[in-house]
Amino acid sequence: MSSENEIDKPQEQQSETVTPEPKAEEQQPIEPKEVKEPVSAEAGEAPEEAVAEKPAKPARKAVTPKASAEEGAAAEPSADGEAKPKAKPAAAAAKAAPAKKEEVPPPPPEPGRYAQLLMANGFKPVPLGNDAGGIEMIELNPSELREACQFLRDSDASRFDLLVSIAGVDWKTSLQAVYHLYSTATYQKLAIKATAVDDKLPSVESVWITADWHERETYDLFGIIFEGHHKLERILMPADWIGHPMRKDYKVEDPRLVWNER
Amino acid sequence: MSTTANFPTTSQGVFLEKDIDTNDMVVNIGPQHPSTHGVLRLITTLDGELVKEIEPVIGYLHRSKEKMAESRSLFQYQPTIDRVEYLSSFFDHYAFVAALEKIADLHVPKRVQYIRMITMELNRITSHLLWFGTYLLDLGATSPMFYAFREREKILSLFEDLTGARMMYNYYRFGGVVADMPEGWLDKVRAFLDEAPKRFDEYEAIVSKNPIFLDRTMGIGIIQPEVAIQYGVTGPTLRASGVNLDQRKANPYCCYDEVEFDVPLGTKGDCYDRFVVRMQEMRESLKIIRQAVDNMPGGDTADLNKRRESGDETANDVELQTYGKKINLITYKPPKGEAMVTVESPRGFLGCYMITDGTPKAYRIKWRGASFSNLSILPELMRGRLFPDLMSIFGSIDVILPEVDR
Numbered sequence: 001m002s003s004e005n006e007i008d009k010p011q012e013q014q015s016e017t018v019t020p021e022p023k024a025e026e027q028q029p030i031e032p033k034e035v036k037e038p039v040s041a042e043a044g045e046a047p048e049e050a051v052a053e054k055p056a057k058p059a060r061k062a063v064t065p066k067a068s069a070e071e072g073a074a075a076e077p078s079a080d081g082e083a084k085p086k087a088k089p090a091a092a093a094a095k096a097a098p099a100k101k102e103e104v105p106p107p108p109p110e111p112g113r114y115a116q117l118l119m120a121n122g123f124k125p126v127p128l129g130n131d132a133g134g135i136e137m138i139e140l141n142p143s144e145l146r147e148a149c150q151f152l153r154d155s156d157a158s159r160f161d162l163l164v165s166i167a168g169v170d171w172k173t174s175l176q177a178v179y180h181l182y183s184t185a186t187y188q189k190l191a192i193k194a195t196a197v198d199d200k201l202p203s204v205e206s207v208w209i210t211a212d213w214h215e216r217e218t219y220d221l222f223g224i225i226f227e228g229h230h231k232l233e234r235i236l237m238p239a240d241w242i243g244h245p246m247r248k249d250y251k252v253e254d255p256r257l258v259w260n261e262r
Numbered sequence: 263m264s265t266t267a268n269f270p271t272t273s274q275g276v277f278l279e280k281d282i283d284t285n286d287m288v289v290n291i292g293p294q295h296p297s298t299h300g301v302l303r304l305i306t307t308l309d310g311e312l313v314k315e316i317e318p319v320i321g322y323l324h325r326s327k328e329k330m331a332e333s334r335s336l337f338q339y340q341p342t343i344d345r346v347e348y349l350s351s352f353f354d355h356y357a358f359v360a361a362l363e364k365i366a367d368l369h370v371p372k373r374v375q376y377i378r379m380i381t382m383e384l385n386r387i388t389s390h391l392l393w394f395g396t397y398l399l400d401l402g403a404t405s406p407m408f409y410a411f412r413e414r415e416k417i418l419s420l421f422e423d424l425t426g427a428r429m430m431y432n433y434y435r436f437g438g439v440v441a442d443m444p445e446g447w448l449d450k451v452r453a454f455l456d457e458a459p460k461r462f463d464e465y466e467a468i469v470s471k472n473p474i475f476l477d478r479t480m481g482i483g484i485i486q487p488e489v490a491i492q493y494g495v496t497g498p499t500l501r502a503s504g505v506n507l508d509q510r511k512a513n514p515y516c517c518y519d520e521v522e523f524d525v526p527l528g529t530k531g532d533c534y535d536r537f538v539v540r541m542q543e544m545r546e547s548l549k550i551i552r553q554a555v556d557n558m559p560g561g562d563t564a565d566l567n568k569r570r571e572s573g574d575e576t577a578n579d580v581e582l583q584t585y586g587k588k589i590n591l592i593t594y595k596p597p598k599g600e601a602m603v604t605v606e607s608p609r610g611f612l613g614c615y616m617i618t619d620g621t622p623k624a625y626r627i628k629w630r631g632a633s634f635s636n637l638s639i640l641p642e643l644m645r646g647r648l649f650p651d652l653m654s655i656f657g658s659i660d661v662i663l664p665e666v667d668r
Contacts, residue, residue, distance in 0.1 A: 132364040132601035161491050164604060167615045167628035178615065180602055180630070184491055184505060187512035191602065210494030213638045221328070236321040236667060245329055 112136040114190050117157050123148045128193065135180075137191045142201050145194050146228075149207045152181065152190070159185045163208040166215060168222035170248045175224050177201055196224050203228035221246035286314060291652075293322050299396065300663025302637075308649060316644045316652075318637055323667035328627055335622035336362065336436075337591040344430035346629055347665040350389040352382045353607040355434040357614035358627075360515065365599035365618055368437035369586035372559045375517045377439055380451065380554045381424070381431075382516070382605075383547040387458075388417045389608035390540045393660045397537070398469060400657040401478050406469060413461050416454055423447055436594070438585035445564040448555050455552050462544060470538075479533035483643050483655035486531065493642065494635035497610025498543060499659050502528030502535040509606035521553040533658040540660075595622050609633050609660055631665035 109129030111119060115138045118125045123144055128137040140148050152160045160181035167178040179192040194201055203226035204211045215226040216235040223244035226232060234241060243250055292303040301322035307315040327346055331339050343358055344351040356378060363370060391414045395407035418428045423444055425433040433440050469475055485495065487503040500507055508525045510518040526542035528535030560566045560582040569577035580586065596618045604613040613630030636659050643655050 132367075132599045133361075133603060135602055162496070163494055164602075164611055165613055165615065165628065165630035167626070167630075169617065169626050178628075180604075180613070180615070182604075182611075184507050187507075189513075189602075208494065209492045210635050210638060213634065214494075217634075234321075236324040238321070245326065248332075 112138070114138065114152070114158060117155070118148060118151070121151060121155075123151070131191065135189045135191050137193060139193045139195070142194050142197055145192075146202045146204055146207065149179070149192070149204045153207055158188075158190075159183045160188075160190060161185070161208075163204070163210050163214065164189075166211065166218050168218040168224055168246065170222060170246065172248055175199055175222055177218060177224055179204070199223055200225045200227055202226070205229055220244070223247065293319075299657075299661060300666075302661075302663055302666075304640075304652075306649070306652075311649050313644045313647055313649055313652065316641050318640055320637070320663070320666050323664050325664075325668070327629060327668045331624050331627040333623070335592075335594075336596065336624055337594065337622075339624070339627075341430070341432045344432055345664060346668055347607065347609075347612065347631065347633075347662055348429060349392060349662055350385045350608050351429070351431055352378075352385040352433070353605050353612050354614075354629075355431070356382060356516070357603045357605050357612055358616075359434045359436055360605075361601045361603040361614045361616040362436050362596055362618075364601040364603065365616065366436070366596045368589075369580070370437055371583050371586050372517070372581040373442075374438050374584060374586070376554050376558050377443060378434065379516050379518065379521070380551050381421070381433065383551045383554075384417050384420065384451075386547050386608045387544050388414050390544050391417075393540060393608075394465065394537075397657040397660075398475070400653045401475060403469070403472075403475070406465065409461070409465060409468070413458060416457075420447070420450055420454065423450065435585070435591070436589060437587055438583070440584075442566075442584045443563050445567070446562065448558065448562045451551065451555055455548055455555070458548055459545065462541065466541060470541075476534065478651075478654050479537060479658070481530075482533045482651050483647075483658060484530060484532045485639065485643065489642065490531070490639065493639040495610070495639050495659075496635065497606070497608065497632055497660075498539045499536055499610065499636055501525065502539045503531030504529055509604060509611065513604075515603075515605060517554075518550075520557070521550050523547075523549050533654055536658045536660075593622070595620060604630065607632055609662065609665070610636060612665075629665075629668050631662075631668060633661045633663070633665040634668075637661045637666055 109127050111125070111127040112130070114136055115125045115127040118138070124141060125148070126139040128139055131137055149160075152158045160183050162182040162184050164180040164182050167180070169176045169178060175196040177194050177196065179194070181190045181192065182188075201224055203215055205215065205226075205228065212229070212231075213235060215229055216231075216233060218224050219226060219229075219232050220234040220236050221244055233239070237245065287308045289306045289308055290303065291306055293301045295302075303319040303322070305317040305319060306313055325345070327342065330342060334342075340355070340358065343354045346354045362368070391410040395410035395414075398404075398406040421431060422428050424447060425431040425440070485499070485503050487500070487505045490500050490503050491505065496507065504527055506525055506527055509515070510523075511525055523546045526539045526546065528539050560577070566577055566582060598618060598620050600615070600617040602613060602615045604611045606612075610632030611630060612632050613628075615626070615628040615630065616624055617626040619625040639659070640656060644652060647655070
């Protein structure tokens with residue numbers, strides 16, 4: 001209990017310093033503030049947050065950008081060029097932050113170490129940057145997936161001899177398989193993504209034997225058909241199961257099995 | 263086994279001379295069988311006492327953990343992941359929590375990292391101890407199980423003090439842990455650390471020189487390192503084959519780069535090596551725990567509380583808190599992103615692949631169970647082997663069925 005009190009202290013102090021107002025008014029805004037604090041800090045760009053913050057914003061919109069622009073112009077006429085661009089983005093951000101963000105496309109990620117290696121050897125990987133953990137991601141065309149995997153396993157520069165997992169992802173418009181590779185020689189990691197064409201992907205069973213079970217699992221749960229697999233059967237679900245349960249449009253029709261659908 | 267010596271051997275294994283006209287016999291083992299450590303079915307084709315083909319049938323424990331993640335917020339989903347691998351669920355939680363911490367870039371205080379490291383290593387010992395007991399039980403020795411459970415109980419009591427639960431802990435949170443250690447908990451851990459090595463000596467004295475045990479494990483179920491990697495085998499099972507692959511050393515996470523420990527390796531890759539590697543790993547875990555306990559930032563909670571009461575500002579440092587930053591778990595929406603976190607669980611690579619889309623729910627969570635890949639090597643290991651070796655080999659790869667089926 002004592003430790004929790006210690007943690008709460010800084011928050012209370014902050015709220016006191018920010019709004020030194022009468023108690024009667026303070027009690028009401030406290031609750032929304034507590035909700036906002038983490039949300040605005042963590043995911044301020046999401047459109048829903050912008051809606052939630054609307055009641056507070058109009059006042060700021062009218063006052064702050066204009067005032068700052070006027071001040072900048074009045075105090076330092078020579079710094080006009082600097083003051084205006086400052087004021088503009090502020091106003092724009094306040095008005096239509098989510099819309100503006102979408103207009104500017106993020107720069108295409110630069111090819112990482114293994115994307116460059118594949119490019120140098122005649123493959124056409126699409127670099128996708130790094131994931132949050134710093135693992136390089138590349139997208140490969142299904143037609144060259146098996147050859148590229150074979151190359152990545154055998155090349156001295158990569159040596160990805162361990163297939164960690166195959167994760168299917170249903171993006172609603174298409175099915176994708178994510179191959180996480182690991183090198184037992186260099187301890188490097190790599191993620192390969194391949195989008196299924198007509199729910200079909202080539203099997204990499206000939207590259208890593210462990211792909212056998214992982215592909216069966218992905219077929220079972222997502223319905224991705226791995227062409228060239230020696231025995232593509234269900235592995236987790238019963239053999240007579242109908243449908244692929246991890247798909248986003250999967251519906252259980254048996255009323256006895258539905259217990260948590262809302 | 264002594265019986266195998268009488269049979270003519272070839273380079274591929276032991277074969278009987280076919281002087282009698284025999285047919286293949288299909289024996290169905292499981293799904294309910296005490297030695298399968300869960301619900302596993304093995305369709306075994308026998309030629310006399312030799313296994314010609316063995317086919318594991320899994321999925322009896324499939325509880326759709328991955329689908330469940332899509333209908334619950336991350337915070338609601340968290341308590342259910344204890345059941346993915348119930349013998350070492352701190353590792354599940356670490357992979358899950360670390361994946362989100364990477365996506366949301368949450369700061370984790372040093373003190374929390376050390377608490378996590380201690381709990382994970384204690385958890386590794388409980389898991390290996392249970393394996394030790396049940397493996398010997400598989401081989402026909404009943405008493406080691408009781409010895410192993412005595413130590414395991416002590417660690418479970420430590421966990422109960424810390425988390426309130428003996429098995430399903432649900433103790434980690436995004437960017438922190440639920441609560442700080444109770445006062446004096448570190449001293450209890452120290453008491454265990456002093457006592458445990460003697461107990462481990464005792465176990466090895468009982469078992470390691472036992473001729474029956476040696477006959478049933480030495481030279482049985484040899485896994486070549488290249489074959490193991492091809493089948494995706496990781497963890498102590500792989501290290502027993504001589505491959506130096508430990509994520510704690512190779513890709514240090516948590517604070518494993520701040521502690522010193524060795525990675526025990528086997529030479530031959532047989533069942534006995536896997537036994538030795540696991541026993542040594544428990545001692546290495548003790549080493550890690552002792553360093554973490556001694557270097558715990560802030561020390562024992564009692565000392566820290568005293569410093570706080572006396573008005574010491576340094577005791578309120580962010581690195582000594584139980585949360586890096588408090589987030590409202592009910593309304594928390596992680597940013598868009600994806601991360602794959604693999605940790606070195608007692609059975610190998612345990613991975614959590616998380617994709618978030620800006621809503622409180624995860625768009626996709628994929629669990630990579632170490633047992634899933636480790637089990638897939640069983641048909642390869644059993645081909646041409648004697649049927650009585652099945653339990654010796656299957657037990658030695660330490661499979662947890664709930665993790666296989668998820």
